[in-house]
Amino acid sequence: MNQVLIVDDSSMARTLIKRSLEICGFENMEISEAPNGKEALDIMKNKPFDLVFTDLNMPVLDGEGLLKRIKSSPKLNHIPVVIISSKTNSATERKLIADHAQAVLSKPLSIPELNSVLENSLNLAKI
Amino acid sequence: MNYELDQISEELTEAISESFENLFFADIEQCVSVNEIETEEEALIVSVDTIAPFKGKVGLIIDKEMSEEIVMEMVGGDFDLIDKEMIADALSEIGNTIVGRFLSKIVPEDEEFSLGFPECIKWNPDDYNYKSSENCKLFDLELEDKHVFCVLNKD
Numbered sequence: 488m489n490q491v492l493i494v495d496d497s498s499m500a501r502t503l504i505k506r507s508l509e510i511c512g513f514e515n516m517e518i519s520e521a522p523n524g525k526e527a528l529d530i531m532k533n534k535p536f537d538l539v540f541t542d543l544n545m546p547v548l549d550g551e552g553l554l555k556r557i558k559s560s561p562k563l564n565h566i567p568v569v570i571i572s573s574k575t576n577s578a579t580e581r582k583l584i585a586d587h588a589q590a591v592l593s594k595p596l597s598i599p600e601l602n603s604v605l606e607n608s609l610n611l612a613k614i
Numbered sequence: 615m616n617y618e619l620d621q622i623s624e625e626l627t628e629a630i631s632e633s634f635e636n637l638f639f640a641d642i643e644q645c646v647s648v649n650e651i652e653t654e655e656e657a658l659i660v661s662v663d664t665i666a667p668f669k670g671k672v673g674l675i676i677d678k679e680m681s682e683e684i685v686m687e688m689v690g691g692d693f694d695l696i697d698k699e700m701i702a703d704a705l706s707e708i709g710n711t712i713v714g715r716f717l718s719k720i721v722p723e724d725e726e727f728s729l730g731f732p733e734c735i736k737w738n739p740d741d742y743n744y745k746s747s748e749n750c751k752l753f754d755l756e757l758e759d760k761h762v763f764c765v766l767n768k769d
Contacts, residue, residue, distance in 0.1 A: 573714025595636035
C-alpha cells in the first residue's frame, strides 16, 4: 500500500487533490492529511510515506520549509515531495527543483500531469 | 510593463476556462464582454485581489444552484452533505486557482506576482454597481445553458 501525505492549509484543496488522485485510478494508496508543514513533520515521525504533496503558502511551516526539512533529514530525504501551488513562476520552480522537489505542479491539477508524476514518484520511492 | 485590461482579458478568460475544465469538467461554450452584470438569481461572488503586477480585483458571480452543482462535481459525494461553508471553500479555491493562473500567464517568466486571499460572499448588485469601462471589464461566460459573470477591475 502506497502511503501518500497531502499538506495544505485549505481542507477544500486537500479534498480536491484526493479527488484528483482517485480519478487517476491508482489503487493501493492510503492518504493522510496535514494542514501545515509542522504537522506534516509530526505525522511523518510515526508513519513512513512514499510520496508527499504540499502547497507552498501555509501558516506555521510553509511548503518550501517543509521541503528543506524533509530533504535535510537522513530518515526522510528519500521521500519524493511534489509541490502544488497556484503561485509559482519559472524562477520559483527552478529553485524548488534545485532544492530537490520531485515536481512543481500548478493549480488546477491536470490529470495527465498528475498521472505522470505519480508513476515517476512512486517508482522512485520503491527503488 | 503596462497591464491594460484590454490586453490581458484574454488571459483571464483562458485561466477561467482551464480551471473550470480541470476542477469540475465544465466547458465554457461562449464568452462575451458585457456592459453590466444582469442576474436575477440568488448568487454568490468570490473575489480575489491582485496585488502585483497590478492592483485590482477579479470577481466571479455564480448563482446558488450552479454553485451547489459545481461543488458536487468537484468533491463528489452526496448532495445532502454540501453546506454553505463547503460551497464558500470550494468557490474560494476556484477563485484562488483562477487568479494564480491568470497572473502567471501575464507576468514575464521570472517575475513575481502576488494575490490576496479569496473572499466569498452573497452577491448584492447594489454593493458593487460594476459597469464596463477602461478600468473594469465584465464578461458573461456561458456553460451548459447557465451563466457565470466575471469582473476584472483595476484600481
